[in-house]
Amino acid sequence: xxxxxxxxxxxxxxxxxxxxxxxxxxxxxxxxxxxxxxxxxxxxxxxxxxxxxxxxxxxxxxxxxxxxxxxxxxxxxxxxxxxxxxxxxxxxxxxxxxxxxxxxxxxxxxxxxxxxxxxxxxxxxxxxxxxxxxxxxxxxxxxxxxxxxxxxxxxxxxxxxxxxxxxxxxxxxxxxxxxxxxxxxxxxxxxxxxxxxxxxxxxxxxxxxxxxxxxxxxxxxxxxxxxxxxxxxxxxxxxxxxxxxxxxxxxxxxxxxxxxxxxxxxxxxxxxxxxxxxxxxxxxxxxxxxxxxxxxxxxxxxxxxxxxxxxxxxxxxxxxxxx
Numbered sequence: 069x070x071x072x073x074x075x076x077x078x079x080x081x082x083x084x085x086x087x088x089x090x091x092x093x094x095x096x097x098x099x100x101x102x103x104x105x106x107x108x109x110x111x112x113x114x115x116x117x118x119x120x121x122x123x124x125x126x127x128x129x130x131x132x133x134x135x136x137x138x139x140x141x142x143x144x145x146x147x148x149x150x151x152x153x154x155x156x157x158x159x160x161x162x163x164x165x166x167x168x169x170x171x172x173x174x175x176x177x178x179x180x181x182x183x184x185x186x187x188x189x190x191x192x193x194x195x196x197x198x199x200x201x202x203x204x205x206x207x208x209x210x211x212x213x214x215x216x217x218x219x220x221x222x223x224x225x226x227x228x229x230x231x232x233x234x235x236x237x238x239x240x241x242x243x244x245x246x247x248x249x250x251x252x253x254x255x256x257x258x259x260x261x262x263x264x265x266x267x268x269x270x271x272x273x274x275x276x277x278x279x280x281x282x283x284x285x286x287x288x289x290x291x292x293x294x295x296x297x298x299x300x301x302x303x304x305x306x307x308x309x310x311x312x313x314x315x316x317x318x319x320x321x322x323x324x325x326x327x328x329x330x331x332x333x334x335x336x337x338x339x340x341x342x343x344x345x346x347x348x349x350x351x352x353x354x355x356x357x358x359x360x361x362x363x364x365x366x367x368x369x370x371x372x373x374x375x376x377x378x379x380x381x382x383x384x385x386x387x388x389x390x391x
Contacts, residue, residue: 082232083135086187090138091130094123097145104161111159115148139188143195146180149173150203150218153211174214178221185225189233196222249323251301252308260322260330264365267320267332271360278360279333281342282372283311284380287352288327310349314342330369333357343379354380 101116108116122144126137133140152159153173157166160173181200184192200222204215247259255263264280271278285307292300304327311321311329318334333339339357346353356375360368 082236083187086183087130087135087138090141090183090187091127094141098123107163108161109159111152111155112161115151118144119148135187139184139192139195142180142183142187142192143199146177146184146196147199149177149180150199153177153214154203154206174217177214177218181218181222182225185222186229189226189229192229193222193226196225252305252323254308254312254329255320255322257322257324260324260332261365263320263322263332267334268360271334274335276335277333277337279336279339279357280360280365280368280372281331281333281339281355281357282369282376283307283329283331283346283353283355284376285327285329285350285353286380287350307350307353311346314345314349330372354383 098120101120105113105116119141122141126133126140130137153170157169160169181196184196186192188195197219200215200219203211247255247262249256267278285303288300288303291303304323308321308323308329311331315321315331316333316336319336320332322330322332324330333342336357339355343355343357346355354376356372356377356379358368358371358375363371
């Protein structure tokens with residue numbers, strides 16, 4: 069039995085946007101590599117060929133790898149830039165001034181290691197660290213300043229990655245809290261509205277029934293008046309716990325009003341057994357069921373409400389209760 073209001077993690081829209089930007093940048097870079105490959109030295113050719121291969125593999129495997137495909141592309145791009153920084157300028161190209169080449173490669177590598185850490189988090193930061201340590205070992209003096217600057221870029225990317233993850237986690241917590249009744253822990257009316265559409269689609273997919281039930285805890289007002297609201301709150305919590313224990317695995321329970329509860333029942337054949345078990349646990353409870361069919365949530369609730377009040381009238385006639 070699922071407690072109405074539970075939610076899975078929201079889709080990572082920001083990561084999807086970062087992924088899209090990575091592929092846009094890759095698509096813009098690839099055409100420029102053709103003339104660079106022709107006029108460049110061996111280091112530039114190795115870097116360009118490696119990047120093109122990584123882009124091809126990452127694009128073909130992007131659905132399976134997810135952000136791993138983007139991490140592959142940014143890692144290879146950064147490695148290529150660091151390789152060209154580590155070799156003599158004529159291994160890159162002789163057509164551009166060395167200072168321009170160095171500045172361009174530093175900028176490219178900085179963006180690359182930042183993207184690695186931002187996209188990959190700890191894994192991306194670790195990859196960036198390996199690349200930077202390897203670069204520093206090749207030229208421990210000449211590239212020390214560049215490596216330190218690139219390390220700061222990688223750390224910045226990792227810090228922003230952590231900040232975004234924290235904000236996303238808080239957003240999920242707040243979104244989940246907005247769908248939960250704080251007293252009982254069940255879903256609220258907003259959660260019911262969301263879950264109803266999902267349940268209708270699932271019932272159609274499984275070619276099975278979907279029922280809505282309404283429950284009214286008649287003893288709540290008397291408990292509040294005679295014993296206080298703390299006792300009334302305890303009664304609501306006890307009833308919610310009993311309801312969740314009674315329902316089936318695919319059912320969902322919600323508190324939609326002061327003493328009103330609603331349930332969604334997927335694949336239910338007959339609500340009589342649930343009514344009987346709840347009547348044993350809470351003799352003052354009234355419940356009514358309605359099959360959804362093609363009805364809207366409002367229509368289904370109205371039908372269940374009529375069934376619930378019909379059951380309440382029958383119970384009162386039977387035991388003389390005044391509710």
